[in-house]
Amino acid sequence: MSVSRKEHGSDGFRSPTEKGTSSEPLFAKLQRFAARFGVEQRGIEPVPSDERSNPGMPQIGTMWFSANLVVSTFALGAIAIPLACSRYLGPIFGHRQMVLSQYYFGYHGVKLGLAAAINVIGCIGWSAVNVTVGAQLFPAVNKDIAGWASILIISMSALIVSLLAYNVLHAYERWAWAPAWVVFTVTLGQFAHSGKFDSLLPLSTGQTEAGSILSFASAPVSRSRPHLFVWTFVGLYTPLLFTQLLGAAIMTATVHNEDYLDAYTDSSVGGILAQVLVPPLGRFGEFCLAILALSIIANNCPNIYSISFALLGTLCYVAIAIPGYDSFTTWLEKFMLIISYWLGIYLAIALLEHLVFRRGIGGYRADDYMNPKALPPGFAAIAAFGFGVMGACLGMSQAWSLAFGFTGISFTTLRELERGYFKR
Numbered sequence: 267m268s269v270s271r272k273e274h275g276s277d278g279f280r281s282p283t284e285k286g287t288s289s290e291p292l293f294a295k296l297q298r299f300a301a302r303f304g305v306e307q308r309g310i311e312p313v314p315s316d317e318r319s320n321p322g323m324p325q326i327g328t329m330w331f332s333a334n335l336v337v338s339t340f341a342l343g344a345i346a347i348p349l350a351c352s353r354y355l356g357p358i359f360g361h362r363q364m365v366l367s368q369y370y371f372g373y374h375g376v377k378l379g380l381a382a383a384i385n386v387i388g389c390i391g392w393s394a395v396n397v398t399v400g401a402q403l404f405p406a407v408n409k410d411i412a413g414w415a416s417i418l419i420i421s422m423s424a425l426i427v428s429l430l431a432y433n434v435l436h437a438y439e440r441w442a443w444a445p446a447w448v449v450f451t452v453t454l455g456q457f458a459h460s461g462k463f464d465s466l467l468p469l470s471t472g473q474t475e476a477g478s479i480l481s482f483a484s485a486p487v488s489r490s491r492p493h494l495f496v497w498t499f500v501g502l503y504t505p506l507l508f509t510q511l512l513g514a515a516i517m518t519a520t521v522h523n524e525d526y527l528d529a530y531t532d533s534s535v536g537g538i539l540a541q542v543l544v545p546p547l548g549r550f551g552e553f554c555l556a557i558l559a560l561s562i563i564a565n566n567c568p569n570i571y572s573i574s575f576a577l578l579g580t581l582c583y584v585a586i587a588i589p590g591y592d593s594f595t596t597w598l599e600k601f602m603l604i605i606s607y608w609l610g611i612y613l614a615i616a617l618l619e620h621l622v623f624r625r626g627i628g629g630y631r632a633d634d635y636m637n638p639k640a641l642p643p644g645f646a647a648i649a650a651f652g653f654g655v656m657g658a659c660l661g662m663s664q665a666w667s668l669a670f671g672f673t674g675i676s677f678t679t680l681r682e683l684e685r686g687y688f689k690r
Contacts (some may be wrong), residue, residue: 278402332442334563338394338510366633370619372644380651384608386579389569391601393583397421397567398591400562402536406544407552407559411589420559421584424566428576435567442564443505449554449561452514457542462519462526610670611654615647615677623681639690646684650677 401416657672
C-alpha cells in the first residue's frame with residue numbers, strides 16, 4: 267500500500283516530532299530519538315525550498331569569516347573565487363556541492379567515490395593541519411601541556427559543536443570570529459610597534475599558498491545569487507588576506523632576528539606568535555595565544571560537519587595530527603601539494619561542464635540528480651581525472667602544475683565525443 271507524501275511531510279519522511287507506532291522500523295525510531303537532541307538526519311537528498319533555513323546575508327559571510335580568521339590561516343590561504351562561484355548553484359538545487367558532482371562525473375562515476383573520497387581526505391587532512399597549528403600554541407602558554415593533549419582539547423571541542431547540527435554550527439560561527447579578530451589586531455599592533463619588520467622594507471615579491479573547503483549554508487531559491495557570491499567572497503577573502511599577510515610579515519622577522527628564528531625553530535608557528543605577544547604583554551599575551559588556539563574550532567567544525575561521520579572523521583584526523591605534530595612543516599608542504607593537484611583537476615572538469623557544455627545555469631535540471639539516464643555517463647570526467655593525475659606527476663618538479671591543463675584539454679575532447687555518442 268502506498269503512503270502519501272502529505273502523511274509523512276513534504277519530503278516523504280515522518281516528521282521527527284511525530285509519535286511513531288510500535289510497528290515502525292528501528293531506524294525510524296533512532297531518527298526520532300536523534301531529532302530530540304537536534305542531530306541532523308538529512309542525507310544527500312535536496313532540501314525542499316520551504317524547509318531551507320533563511321540566514322541573512324551577513325550570516326553567510328560570518329560563517330566563512332569565522333572559519334578562516336584562525337591561526338592556521340596565519341600560514342595558509344584559500345581559493346576564494348571558485349568557492350564563491352559554487353554558491354550560485356546552492357539556492358537552485360538545494361544540494362551540497364559534492365552531490366552536484368553527479369552533473370560532472372555522472373551517476374555511476376560518483377558511485378566510484380572519486381570526488382567524495384578525495385573531498386573527505388581533504389577535510390580530514392586540513393583538520394589535521396589546523397589542529398596541529400592550534401596545538402602548538404598551548405605549550406607556549408604552559409610547557410607542561412603535551413602536544414597530544416592540546417590536539418585532543420581542540421578536536422573534542424570541535425566535535426561537540428559539529429554534533430549539534432546546522433543551527434548550532436551557524437550560531438557558533440556567527441560570533442567566533444570576534445575574539446580572534448581582536449587578538450590578531452593586537453598581534454599586528456605589537457609586531458608593528460616592535461620595529462622588527464621595518465628593516466626589511468621595501469619588499470619586492472612574495473608567494474601565497476592555496477587550499478579550499480566546501481560550502482555549508484543553505485538559502486531560499488529567491489536568494490540573490492550575486493549577493494551570495496559577494497558575501498561568500500568577502501567572508502573568505504578578508505580574513506585570509508589579513509592573516510596571511512600578517513603571518514608573512516612576522517615570518518620575515520626571522521631573517522635578521524635570532525629570537526624570532528629560535529622561537530620558530532623550537533615551536534614553529536606557536537613559538538613565533540608567542541615571541542610577538544608574551545614578552546611585551548605577559549599574562550595577557552598568554553591569554554591571547556589560548557584564544558588563537560581555540561579559534562581552530564571554528565575552522566574544523568565545517569570540515570567535520572561536512573563529512574557526516576563526525577566522530578569517525580575526528581578520530582582519523584587526530585590519529586594523523588598526533589604523529590605529525592613534530593614534523594608539521596614537512597607534512598604540510600606535501601599535503602598541500604596533493605590537495606592543490608586535486609583542486610586543479612576538479613575545477614577544470616566542473617568549470618568546463620558548467621560553462622562550455624551546459625552553458626550556464628540554464629543547462630541544468632534539478633530533478634536529474636538521481637536519474638542515471640539524464641546525467642552524463644561519466645567516462646569523460648573519469649578519464650580526464652586520470653589525465654590530470656598524469657599531468658600532476660609530470661609537473662611535480664615544476665613551479666606550476668600541469669594537472670589543470672591536462673584535465674581541461676582531455677575533458678573538452680572526451681566530453682564532446684561522449685555527448686555526441688550518448689546524447690547527454
